[in-house]
Amino acid sequence: MISIFNDVIGPVMRGASSSHCAAALRIGRLARDLMGGSITHVLVEFDVHGSLPATHTSQGSDMGLFGGLLGWDAADARLPLSPTHLQQAGVQVEIRYIDCHDPHPNTYRLTLSNGVERHTMIAISTGGGMIEVLEIDGARVSLDGGARVEIAGRVLHPVLPVQSNPQAVLPFRSCAELMALDGGREIPLWRWAVEYEMARGKLTDGAVHAMMVDIVRILRASIAEGIAGTSYADRLLGHQSGKFAEQMARGTLLDAGVLNRTVLYTTALMEVKSAMGVIVAAPTAGACAALPASCIAVAECREQSEDDMARAMLAAGLIGVFIAGPWTFAAEVGGCQAEGGSAAAMAAAALVTLAGGTLTQATGAASMALQSMLGLICDPVAARVEIPCLGKNVIAASNAVSCANMALAGYDAMIPFDEVVAAAASVAERMPREHRCTALGGLATTPTALRLSRELAARSAAAASGPGSRPGDE
Missing domain, CATH: 3.30.1330.90 (D-3-phosphoglycerate dehydrogenase; domain 3)
Known part of the structure; x- marks a missing residue:
């Protein structure tokens, strides 16, 4: 389950x-x-x-x-x-x-x-x-x-945070089942997420909420660490989020509103990941930034609390349940539409939740966000989860902000969320192996990417052979 x-x-x-x-x-x-x-x-x-x-x-x-x-x-x-x-x-x-x-x-x-x-x-x-x-x-x-x-x-011994509960009777397993159970009452998505996890893990309401607040605090600390600066030898991109923060403070960037803070936080989390810092796979490490960055950035701009952030993340988590059940988050199976696309859908629902939107608006935003990312390939340069992963996380977060506002304004997603997930799975079945996280296609096979791969390999070999070397540090 x-x-x-x-x-x-x-x-x-x-x-x-x-x-x-x-x-x-x-x-x-x-x-x-x-x-x-x-x-x-x-x-x-x-x-x-x-x-x-x-x-x-x-x-x-x-x-x-x-x-x-x-x-x-x-x-x-x-x-x-x-x-x-x-x-x-x-x-x-x-x-x-x-x-x-x-x-x-x-x-x-x-x-x-x-x-x-x-x-x-x-x-x-x-x-x-x-x-x-x-x-x-x-x-x-x-x-x-x-x-x-x-x-x-x-x-x-168990290796998962929530242990199995074979006797669990789940209230629903799909978005369609949830909407039918809600019956037009428009109970907030985060509330349904709590009900689901209480049934799934034999947890109390308070325990579910406390677990997510802890995750929010870990994420906020990681964002701060990323902006302050990270380093690691075996990476392609250096510290960039600090420069973005400086330009934001000077007012030299284009005025993109909450999106600028979202881009900053997305970059910071991706840099922490690349420096082997602590992150939260939400839903994966390769797509770890789009959801928490957009959720925390929007909540901060709206002067909302960590409790509000936790409720939004719970709403996002339930959208993820509707993806993970019938499909996957693995780029090796579904390409980046399974990672970045899922993150965008989850984030869109989270942002609608922060804005006080309805259940229908939250699931509609998730549908629109995933619809627009079908077919996204996974082609990591030098087999490192940095390029184009950073840009794809930014795209996912930007997509989420746009789709949340569209849903709040009454735009019609048209295609039910479960059907969009099924469509993504169908696309994945026709996606060549080269475009599913093998570093054998797309940007990963460009001349520059191949050069970068050789340079990283040489750097790693030199570090490993050096006296008293500590691989990974700069």
């Missing part, structure tokens, strides 16, 4: 990609439990036809997986150095690319041993940090890390 805090607004994490860093870490945590914490050798196999051979190093799959094998959490400050820590712990890692035609592009095949016992695990990253374990020791399973499970004489 989809959870707002498990699947949509979260995890709180470090790294470039939730599909890579956070998901790999969760897989590693479960693998560690399977071995009782005693591991001396790990064989990791990736399908040559999937996304991971091209991205597991640059987008943090290795970092996350190794951190998970060490038992760390997704926001651990040591994560950038997890390969070194794993080696120091006496664990030998071997990575192979194999031709096995795995159905999912983000498939991890692990063989773990310690001289006494040996176990195998096959797991997939399904988007936004979510995972599914498909096989353990050759036996089919279906585990999402949301519950305590005993397998092969070992306990696999």
Whole structure:
């Protein structure tokens, strides 16, 4: 069952990609439990036809997986150095690319041993940090890390913030079901989000709200960190948000109203992500900025409270539930329409909520926002989640502001939200692999992008070979 805090607004994490860093870490945590914490050798196999051979190093799959094998959490400050820590712990890692035609592009095949016992695990990253374990020791399973499970004489502990509740009876699973249940009463979307999460996770109203307020505070701190300045060696873009803030203060930028603050906050969050700072995958790390930046910027301009921000983020989370259930947030499956498009839809609903709009206006804004981003490809330059990811987050946030105002003014979305999600999924099925986060198409294959990729590789090699070097720092 989809959870707002498990699947949509979260995890709180470090790294470039939730599909890579956070998901790999969760897989590693479960693998560690399977071995009782005693591991001396790990064989990791990736399908040559999937996304991971091209991205597991640059987008943090290795970092996350190794951190998970060490038992760390997704926001651990040591994560950038997890390969070194794993080696120091006496664990030998071997990575192979194999031709096995795995159905999912983000498939991890692990063989773990310690001289006494040996176990195998096959797991997939399904988007936004979510995972599914498909096989353990050759036996089919279906585990999402949301519950305590005993397998092969070992306990696999939960890796999700909201644990599974098999007895949960959800009030609705789709936007259409929600609208039918509301019956024209126009109960605010955020209120329905609370009802959903209370049923899904056996949580109280207060607990749901408090969890989201905590997330808002993490996000506001990350925005401030980004504007103050970040640095990291293995990145393409330097600190730019500070310059934007300076020009805003001087009044030299075009007067775009709340959009200027939104762009500033979007840039700041993306820079924190690229510097391995703490972010919230909302709904993913690659699209971590559009929703929180627009939500917090608009709320601040309207002099609204963190409670108001939390309610808006809850409304956004429920829109994400309606996407994650039938489809995905993973760019490896759906292109950037699955990440940036989803973020835009969620943000549009959040902004309508901040403005006191109706349930119909919030879902209509989400529909319009996603409609205008169908077909958006994922083509990260040098396999880093920076270019054109920054611009796509800005587009998503700008789209959200526009669609929120259109909905508030009474514009008709025409196509129901669930149908737009289905259309996006259909588009994804026809999208070539090269345009789904493999760095094999689009901007990633331009001459300049290829040059930047070579330069980053050379810089990383030089840093790794230097005496006393600490990879990642500047």
